[in-house]
Amino acid sequence: MITAFIHKFSSPKSFVILTEKLYPFFIIAGVSMLILGWTWGLLFAPQDAVQGNSYRIIFLHVPSVIFAELIYFFMAVCALMHLVWRVKLAAYLIKSAAPIGAMITFIGLFSGSIWGIPTWGTWWQWDARITSTLILFIMYLGILTLHASFSNLEKADRLMSILVVIGVVNIPLIKKSVDWWSTLHQPASISVSGSSSIDPSMLYPLLISAIGLGFTLISLGILSSRSYILSREKNKKWVSERV
Amino acid sequence: MFNSTFNNFNEILDMGGHGIYVWSVYLIGISIIAISFLIAKKRIKEVHKKIKLKNASS
């Protein structure tokens, strides 16, 4: 029953049609929120007492690191769906999300590095958070490499899903090692449950730019998944009819 | 809250000596995202072309 339900709502065809309709909304909302959040953050938010103006990198750095992890968790959910219910669409989505994840992880890493120069006096530290983000980046690339190594794409889908699911256990494990290592990194600025240690005048632009980046990445995901789905299903009738 | 922290354009660029870091991060970050969009759009075009070719030949 549940399988039938999932399969009905996860046909690549209806996904492509639905996301094509949603795309304008996401891209407009995403870009306008990014412009709003970043203008606010860069030009209007007050200067940080300790770090001066260099902290303004936070409005790009923090959202990208958040999505670096969120995209991986999204992929892990898809991987489970693919392994348990054999949902093809889920595998397509993993394959299209992985490069985006790698890209945003890279942005997070390098913005953090540059931020480190004025604040810590060094662009790299063997700190647990930075290292785990670097490992996350390598994991994204590993997943893509694994998928590219097999000519039987259905086999590649399943192997990739297995790796993604195993990898998701790894992220909290590596994060836990923050406690084991002496860490240089400031504790996370925003926490979901407790009160934030950050002033509202900095928090709002940060939240806006985070949501904006999310929408932007979703619309990027819509584009890349569309091209991937079309190329994978090119022998299907609905694809020929659509084009 | 909505008063600009900066008085003129030069201050914005300079950001108290940290301008080079801040602006380079945003410049590079935005261009990476923009390039990804361009690549994704190009891919869709290529796939469409391929499928059209296939349709024409069959």
Place this chain on the structure above:
Amino acid sequence: MKLFSAQNITYSINENKLFHKLSFEINSAEGLHIKGGNGSGKSTLLRIILGITSPSKGSIESFNQDLKIAYLGHKNAIKNYLTPIQNLELLFNDVELNLAFKWLHKFGLSHVQDELTANLSFGQQKKLALIRVLAKSSELIVLDEPFVGLDQVATDQLNNFLIEKLSEGVGLVFTSHIKPMIECKVLHLGRNNA
């Protein structure tokens, strides 16, 4: 007795159909000869029968979960850094080993039994691999191109063995380009299905 049946099975790789809506069944004491050109999906069909692969569409049913199957595919599952004797010792328990050694002798492999298998010729390796099937007691024999690489003597020996097994009530499925001397049903692949 029915051993296996397939209803309307379809198999596709990367969305390309290999075969389409195939139905057949396998009974004990009955042979099934699967024919078809290169790339028509013969080996894949055997693997579906074995339960290694599942069809993309359609249903299969094997009537006995603990069916003892003897199988030899394209890959001969022989360790080429071991001698033939060592290979057989890996495969069989002490009781079956006697029968296996008999076949080793029958196939004329006694004089190379202590050589490394890597040094044996293709035909000799094939014979060694066949012993896996010949010396195991089984209820269903599945063979992929069993006659390739065998000389006339060995081909006859294999044919006789299979005929004997069929009369004992063992089911048989095999693919072959050569017309075998065994009376059996024929399944053509790649001809819009027999």
Place this chain on the structure above:
Amino acid sequence: MLRLIKSESFKLSNKLKAWLGPLLIMVLVLIAFPLSIDISQYDLDKFYFSIIVVSLLMTSFVATEGMFEEDFEDGSLEQEFLIEKDFYKLVLSKIFVYVCLIGIPIAFIGALFSFANGVAIGSFAKVFLLLSLSNLLLFNLFAFGNALSINKGAMLGVLSSLPLALPVIILLGRAIRSIQYGDGFSTIIILMLGIGLVMSAIMPLIISATLKTHID
């Protein structure tokens, strides 16, 4: 199960390259490291452990390299599937055999070299135990990597499983610090033993599913 352990150890012991190779590589790396720095022994004992850990990592992925490839290429996996219907027991016994025949000797070599480089003799047993346990963890992880990449070369396997091995390395680094300063060692050993047991039970399941995907 006993049948599988017997046949796997028979196969491995007949492949000289597969089990002796990793041991020799371990020795060579451990020799190479002191040569690459000045021979003044003064600082060596402080960070010699780290090179043991890294060479352990290296040798264990060299050791597991062809773990499933041969059986996959020659069709033994398919035959095994017909008998057992899955690969759980096969993987379990393979990892067991590899740990016993390669992992523990490597740990022994590592421990031997650690006290040859100024570590107190009294901690030999501790180091040996620690390295053996971490080899159990690493072999499980790299077996998974090799099952994923099966016949596509060791590089892909390492790429996909090395990130998973990093927490083990962190744990190991922590444990070695506790040996050097003599506190909390037993807690870490128990922790590693626990992780090792859980992993030895679960990893074969995952590897079995991976292998099934490959012969599919």
